[in-house]
Amino acid sequence: MSLFKTLKNGAAAAASSYKLILLIWVTTLVLTLAVGYPLRSFLNMIFGNSMAVERLNDGFDLGITGDLGKSFGGLIASVSAGTMLIGLVGFFIMTFFAGGLFRRFSLAWGGLKVSDFLRTSAGNFIPFLKIALLLMLIIGAYTFILTGIPIIAGLIVSGSPGQTGNIIYGLFVIWALGLPVWLFVADASRRWIAATGSRKVFRALGAGFRALRMRFWHSYLTVLAVVLINAVFILALMWLAGTSTPEKGITVFLFFVATQALFIIRLFMKAWRYASVCEAVK
Amino acid sequence: MRGILLVFLCLLPITAGGQIVIDKPLSQRLTGYDIDVTLDPVKHTLNGMMNAWWVNHSSKPVGEAMMHMYLNAFSSSQSTFASGGRWSAAGDDGWGWVKISSMKDGMGNDLSGSYGYVSPDDGNVNDKTVLRVVLPEPVAPGDTLVLKIDFVSKLPSPIQRTGYNEDFHFVAQWFPKFGVYETAGMRQREADGWNCHQFHPNSEFYSNHSVYNVSVTLPTEFVTGSGGKLMEETDLGGGLKKVIWRAEDIVDFAWTAWPGYKVVTRKWNNVDITLLTCKMGLSKAENHLDAVVYALEYLAARVGPYPWPHLTFVDPPLSGSGAGGMEYTTLFTTMGGGAVPVFLKMPEMVTVHEFGHAYFMGIMASNEFEEPWLDEGVNSYWEQRIMDHYYGGGYGLVQLPFLKMSDTDQGRLTYISSPSRAIASNDLPSWMYPHGTYSMMSYNKAATWLHTLQGIIGDETMDNVFREYYNRWAFRHPSGRDFISVVNDVVKSEHGDRFGENMNWFFEQVLYGKGECDYRVSGITNYKIRSYSGVVDGDSVTYTRGDRRSDTLYISRISIERLGDIMLPVDILIRFDNGKEVLETWDGKASYRDFEYTGSSKVIWAKLDPLDRIDMDVNRINNSWTLEPDRTAARRMLNKFVLLMQMMISVFTL
Ligand SMILES: [Zn+2]
Numbered sequence: 015m016s017l018f019k020t021l022k023n024g025a026a027a028a029a030s031s032y033k034l035i036l037l038i039w040v041t042t043l044v045l046t047l048a049v050g051y052p053l054r055s056f057l058n059m060i061f062g063n064s065m066a067v068e069r070l071n072d073g074f075d076l077g078i079t080g081d082l083g084k085s086f087g088g089l090i091a092s093v094s095a096g097t098m099l100i101g102l103v104g105f106f107i108m109t110f111f112a113g114g115l116f117r118r119f120s121l122a123w124g125g126l127k128v129s130d131f132l133r134t135s136a137g138n139f140i141p142f143l144k145i146a147l148l149l150m151l152i153i154g155a156y157t158f159i160l161t162g163i164p165i166i167a168g169l170i171v172s173g174s175p176g177q178t179g180n181i182i183y184g185l186f187v188i189w190a191l192g193l194p195v196w197l198f199v200a201d202a203s204r205r206w207i208a209a210t211g212s213r214k215v216f217r218a219l220g221a222g223f224r225a226l227r228m229r230f231w232h233s234y235l236t237v238l239a240v241v242l243i244n245a246v247f248i249l250a251l252m253w254l255a256g257t258s259t260p261e262k263g264i265t266v267f268l269f270f271v272a273t274q275a276l277f278i279i280r281l282f283m284k285a286w287r288y289a290s291v292c293e294a295v296k
Numbered sequence: 297m298r299g300i301l302l303v304f305l306c307l308l309p310i311t312a313g314g315q316i317v318i319d320k321p322l323s324q325r326l327t328g329y330d331i332d333v334t335l336d337p338v339k340h341t342l343n344g345m346m347n348a349w350w351v352n353h354s355s356k357p358v359g360e361a362m363m364h365m366y367l368n369a370f371s372s373s374q375s376t377f378a379s380g381g382r383w384s385a386a387g388d389d390g391w392g393w394v395k396i397s398s399m400k401d402g403m404g405n406d407l408s409g410s411y412g413y414v415s416p417d418d419g420n421v422n423d424k425t426v427l428r429v430v431l432p433e434p435v436a437p438g439d440t441l442v443l444k445i446d447f448v449s450k451l452p453s454p455i456q457r458t459g460y461n462e463d464f465h466f467v468a469q470w471f472p473k474f475g476v477y478e479t480a481g482m483r484q485r486e487a488d489g490w491n492c493h494q495f496h497p498n499s500e501f502y503s504n505h506s507v508y509n510v511s512v513t514l515p516t517e518f519v520t521g522s523g524g525k526l527m528e529e530t531d532l533g534g535g536l537k538k539v540i541w542r543a544e545d546i547v548d549f550a551w552t553a554w555p556g557y558k559v560v561t562r563k564w565n566n567v568d569i570t571l572l573t574c575k576m577g578l579s580k581a582e583n584h585l586d587a588v589v590y591a592l593e594y595l596a597a598r599v600g601p602y603p604w605p606h607l608t609f610v611d612p613p614l615s616g617s618g619a620g621g622m623e624y625t626t627l628f629t630t631m632g633g634g635a636v637p638v639f640l641k642m643p644e645m646v647t648v649h650e651f652g653h654a655y656f657m658g659i660m661a662s663n664e665f666e667e668p669w670l671d672e673g674v675n676s677y678w679e680q681r682i683m684d685h686y687y688g689g690g691y692g693l694v695q696l697p698f699l700k701m702s703d704t705d706q707g708r709l710t711y712i713s714s715p716s717r718a719i720a721s722n723d724l725p726s727w728m729y730p731h732g733t734y735s736m737m738s739y740n741k742a743a744t745w746l747h748t749l750q751g752i753i754g755d756e757t758m759d760n761v762f763r764e765y766y767n768r769w770a771f772r773h774p775s776g777r778d779f780i781s782v783v784n785d786v787v788k789s790e791h792g793d794r795f796g797e798n799m800n801w802f803f804e805q806v807l808y809g810k811g812e813c814d815y816r817v818s819g820i821t822n823y824k825i826r827s828y829s830g831v832v833d834g835d836s837v838t839y840t841r842g843d844r845r846s847d848t849l850y851i852s853r854i855s856i857e858r859l860g861d862i863m864l865p866v867d868i869l870i871r872f873d874n875g876k877e878v879l880e881t882w883d884g885k886a887s888y889r890d891f892e893y894t895g896s897s898k899v900i901w902a903k904l905d906p907l908d909r910i911d912m913d914v915n916r917i918n919n920s921w922t923l924e925p926d927r928t929a930a931r932r933m934l935n936k937f938v939l940l941m942q943m944m945i946s947v948f949t950l
Contacts, residue, residue: 071929109950266935
């Protein structure tokens with residue numbers, strides 16, 4: 015199968031799973047709003063009837079943090095705690111849903127009912143969690159070896175961070191080019207579990223590596239292409255969200271709708287990677 | 297012989313007009329130094345001799361001289377500077393000191409045995425940073441004392457403003473230097489005497505404007521720079537060279553030598569600007585030069601001319617970062633070269649700040665020991681104005697699409713967020729600030745109330761205050777009281793009695809007092825009343841409707857409170873629902889004040905200090921009150937938070 019066809023089939027499979035993706039989206043929205051709403055109320059409480067909230071328009075004016083006094087410390091602590099909580103719960107949720115998505119993409123035909131989706135998600139959860147943790151460990155070590163060690167060594171040798179700048183950029187590019195290898199292994203191993211129904215994590219990883227070796231360039235380029243497109247999309251989305259400051263009530267609502275729509279697209283694009291890997295391994 | 301000739305050359309400018317750097321003397325030139333040393337880059341010592349002279353400008357004979365021996369602050373862990381573990385040497389070679397091997401007066405009398413160390417500030421017998429020399433004969437009024445001193449200076453490591461790190465040398469506070477002989481009346485002093493403080497951890501400085509002829513012999517590979525004008529650089533052969541600098545009318549002379557310096561130059565009007573930077577700092581060189589030109593331009597226009605034709609500054613390498621952020625008038629050091637991202641203007645801020653000291657204690661040579669606010673506070677105030685004027689459209693420190701900060705707010709933030717902001721007055725000597733409040737008070741609180749003063753008297757008057765301060769006090773030694781007199785005179789001449797007889801009430805609170813300023817709008821109420829009129833007939837009252845068209849009337853009340861001790865005049869802007877706005881003023885003295893209006897429209901919001909002129913107000917959140925709080929920002933922030941979190945969990949999971 016050509017690379018293009020793999021990507022095309024993957025995209026089609028992802029698109030046809032829209033119900034599952036919308037379910038994932040709703041879950042993330044509920045989770046983040048559950049933390050975000052109390053934070054918003056806290057912010058409103060701090061400002062009370064003040065008009066100083068104007069200074070948060072057009073970018074966050076750090077000068078206001080002193081006036082906020084202790085409340086600002088409280089706000090930062092709450093946001094940090096909220097972020098940690100969402101990060102942790104989000105990790106479990108995404109690992110959970112990956113179980114269902116891979117089941118869906120490893121089926122030879124047709125869709126998956128939502129109830130089946132949830133059942134397979136639950137069934138695959140433990141092995142998927144193990145694979146996720148193992149690969150995150152591997153990717154962490156890979157990142158440290160490739161960028162962390164040279165930065166520290168560079169600092170010790172040259173005594174200044176600037177002189178090693180170009181080398182660091184070069185290493186970052188190498189790091190980014192190597193990343194699809196690990197992502198492919200993660201996806202292919204999970205596909206193996208979803209397809210075979212086995213719970214054996216190390217055998218799954220073995221199958222993932224074998225799949226990679228069998229058609230290395232095809233596998234690698236499939237993930238690289240999807241990851242690159244995803245990266246560009248994510249950067250554009252973050253830039254857009256970071257720089258836009260809607261000021262009227264209705265534009266704020268439209269901003270919300272737009273960012274959520276873009277996030278749903280992002281979820282599709284992530285599912286596209288899963289589906290493409292499943293296609294490539296097939 | 298050569299020494300005597302040099303002394304003669306030095307004295308010449310006072311009597312004849314023999315100028316070398318500047319057309320005519322800027323200062324009284326009561327002191328001068330001819331120094332000839334050799335740098336040993338391996339032992340990090342300076343070996344040499346010096347002819348120092350001091351003119352007795354008082355009306356009485358003076359029988360002793362006081363000198364700073366500041367490198368001795370680094371000579372032991374018991375010195376006032378180093379005690380309490382605030383500095384310790386990097387190994388046995390790290391200690392710094394200055395030793396006098398011979399001292400003679402102008403007549404050739406040997407003075408060994410007639411000098412010893414004193415500790416006027418804290419009586420610490422282990423502190424050897426102030427030397428008292430008892431003269432064989434008092435110096436008569438108008439006479440010149442000449443001291444011929446052979447000395448060795450050893451630089452300390454790690455560098456704290458002065459010192460070395462391998463082949464990087466920053467040489468400051470390095471030679472025996474006269475204190476300031478003050479006459480009665482000068483800086484409100486009661487009797488004549490020397491003002492010569494020890495070297496403290498937050499050490500600041502105080503010196504006469506002097507003439508320096510400095511000659512340094514060192515290996516040829518060293519690139520050098522100093523606060524003087526380079527007169528000569530001669531190759532002596534054998535891998536050595538001699539560098540000769542001359543500086544006029546500056547309060548301190550420092551220099552630096554390092555083989556790794558890269559030199560970048562620029563000319564602004566008649567000023568030759570030299571930047572000594574490192575390889576890593578080269579990428580920021582133009583930014584630093586822009587910053588210094590902005591500062592020159594701004595201060596020359598609003599305070600007074602920069603009178604020297606030369607200016608050198610240093611962006612030290614990481615190995616010399618301990619020398620960064622310090623001022624020696626025509627030489628200063630900045631910091632944070634290439635590694636700082638461009639949107640953060642911290643390096644430019646340091647450049648602007650350290651350059652600004654050329655004015656605030658370089659030209660207006662206040663006593664930094666005793667009144668640190670008068671240079672650090674005033675200089676921070678100008679630094680903030682310059683940064684916010686030239687960078688980021690008012691947000692001179694950080695300007696990103698989603699994050700911003702003005703330099704003025706950065707200073708104010710440091711002050712208002714300090715829990716110790718009200719424990720001491722702003723008028724303490726540098727080493728007397730309790731609980732680590734020195735920099736918060738002398739830099740940030742002072743700058744904050746200077747902005748507040750500007751807010752009260754107006755921008756133009758504030759600039760005129762500093763123009764007059766320059767006119768009266770350039771190349772002299774002003775005190776805080778002298779500065780206040782200038783404020784009083786200028787405000788009086790421009791505003792008459794508008795702010796009272798003088799501005800002392802302001803300084804008594806913000807400078808000499810400890811109080812803080814906080815005004816707030818505590819609430820708005822609108823009572824709806826009917827425009828009925830009552831007719832009393834016996835025991836019963838009947839009401840008749842007055843004018844049907846203006847049926848509803850409101851009694852609106854805006855309640856204002858003073859929560860702090862400081863009383864300042866404040867403006868209150870009040871807006872009604874028909875779009876009308878009223879600007880009220882209040883002297884701010886009572887503990888509360890209500891403004892009441894009766895009319896057909898109700899008040900929808902009120903803003904205290906609507907133009908944000910009272911920077912001293914420690915809480916601006918409570919300066920306004922609206923009946924319809926705008927929740928848009930909070931909603932938008934929630935949206936962004938939700939998206940950011942969603943992206944986080946989708947990106948950081950496999
Ligand atoms: Zn300063």
